[in-house]
Amino acid sequence: xxxxxxxxxxxxxxLGPCIDxxxxxxxxxxxxxxxxxxLEEVRKEISRPLQEGGRYKPPDCIATQKVAxxxxxxxRHEHLKHWLYFLHPILMRQQLDYGVYVINQDGEGVxxxxxxxxxxxxxxxxxxxxxxxxxxxxDLVPLDDRNIYKCFDNPRHLAVAMDKFNFRLPYKxxxxxxxxxxKNQFLKINGFPNTYxxxxxxxxxxxxxxxxxxxxxxxxxxxTGRYKMIKHNRDLHNEANPKxxxxxxxxxxxxxxxxxxxxxxxxxxxxxxxxxxxxxVDIQAPA
Ligand code: UDH
Ligand code: NGS
Numbered sequence: 001x002x003x004x005x006x007x008x009x010x011x012x013x014x015l016g017p018c019i020d021x022x023x024x025x026x027x028x029x030x031x032x033x034x035x036x037x038x039l040e041e042v043r044k045e046i047s048r049p050l051q052e053g054g055r056y057k058p059p060d061c062i063a064t065q066k067v068a069x070x071x072x073x074x075x076r077h078e079h080l081k082h083w084l085y086f087l088h089p090i091l092m093r094q095q096l097d098y099g100v101y102v103i104n105q106d107g108e109g110v111x112x113x114x115x116x117x118x119x120x121x122x123x124x125x126x127x128x129x130x131x132x133x134x135x136x137x138x139d140l141v142p143l144d145d146r147n148i149y150k151c152f153d154n155p156r157h158l159a160v161a162m163d164k165f166n167f168r169l170p171y172k173x174x175x176x177x178x179x180x181x182x183k184n185q186f187l188k189i190n191g192f193p194n195t196y197x198x199x200x201x202x203x204x205x206x207x208x209x210x211x212x213x214x215x216x217x218x219x220x221x222x223x224t225g226r227y228k229m230i231k232h233n234r235d236l237h238n239e240a241n242p243k244x245x246x247x248x249x250x251x252x253x254x255x256x257x258x259x260x261x262x263x264x265x266x267x268x269x270x271x272x273x274x275x276x277x278x279x280x281v282d283i284q285a286p287a
Contacts, residue, residue, distance in 0.1 A: 015062050018058055018095040020064075029090075042084060052272045053127070053273070054101075054273065056091065056099075061095060065131055067149060068098070068101055070103060070136070071100070071137070072103055073104045075235070076232075079139045083136075083139070083140075086141045088100075094148050094149060096148075101124050103281060104279065106268050107282065107285065108236075109237065110285050110287075111235065112197050114203075114205070115265070119279070139230040141227065146224045147226075152180070152218040154210075155218065156218040157219050159177030164229050173204065187260065189259070190255055190261055192209075192260075193247075193254070194258055194262060196247065198241030200241060200244045202244070208255075264284065268280040
């Protein structure tokens with residue numbers, strides 16, 4: 001004698017945890033960078049499920065991680081528009097509880113990618129209790145949505161098969177492009193170096209830090225980890241710095257004093273767009 005209890009779905013408000021893998025992924029994606037939409041049109045098309053500042057939570061399950069996506073930035077608005085257009089739908093399908101933080105270097109001084117990413121870590125934590133940090137160049141779009149923008153048991157390198165490297169790693173210890181670290185993994189390596197001005201080497205320094213702290217690198221396979229890069233010329237004020245390669249010989253010694261514990265900057269402005277939080281910072285760049 002069985003009793004059936006009928007409960008209308010709408011009254012059952014308790015959400016369960018999101019399941020792994022997310023059920024609505026598409027796998028390989030078609031990505032072309034030639035669309036003519038304006039940023040306003042991109043906003044109209046994709047901002048509806050988002051909260052102000054480019055924040056999202058899956059509506060029907062509880063995500064297991066809170067993910068801050070940090071983009072080091074200056075003067076790449078066209079790339080940012082494409083990144084937002086392609087990434088938001090992917091991140092939503094991945095059922096992430098996430099926010100997008102664009103860290104914009106103020107002024108015309110020498111660019112510093114790793115220092116901007118440190119700033120992103122600190123500023124994102126002021127907004128929400130994030131436990132995972134994904135660091136992404138503005139010009140990289142994944143070609144497979146099974147490459148999940150979350151954190152793993154070891155620091156993760158996500159951009160393992162970029163088109164510009166013929167869909168392979170350029171070298172075994174490459175850690176550039178897109179990576180993710182749990183908060184505790186990031187703190188274990190004292191964050192990223194602040195002293196790599198200009199182009200080159202800061203990603204190798206981060207790799208060294210991870211190894212020196214006894215961790216290894218987690219990676220997707222080379223099918224899942226495919227990326228397309230938006231083609232561009234070298235930026236102004238981000239020349240290859242010939243001093244940077246040499247600094248890599250000293251990571252083990254320098255990492256305890258150059259990192260999140262020595263970070264100094266000032267916030268000039270925080271703007272919450274529908275699709276992202278845009279934080280302009282003075283990082284005391286040399287002229
Ligand atoms: N970035 C900016 N603005 C800059 C410099 C760098 O936003 O002025 C950010 C952006 O997120 C970019 C990332 O830093 O994706 C990495 O910088 P990068 O794109 O300059 O590095 P990459 O190795 O290119 O991709 C180096 C120059 C390649 C010239 C190739 C000419 N065909
Ligand atoms: C290495 C750089 C890395 C860089 C990688 C790929 O030589 O920062 O090339 O560069 N290391 C040093 O300069 C010490 S790329 O082919 O994308 O221009 O990420």
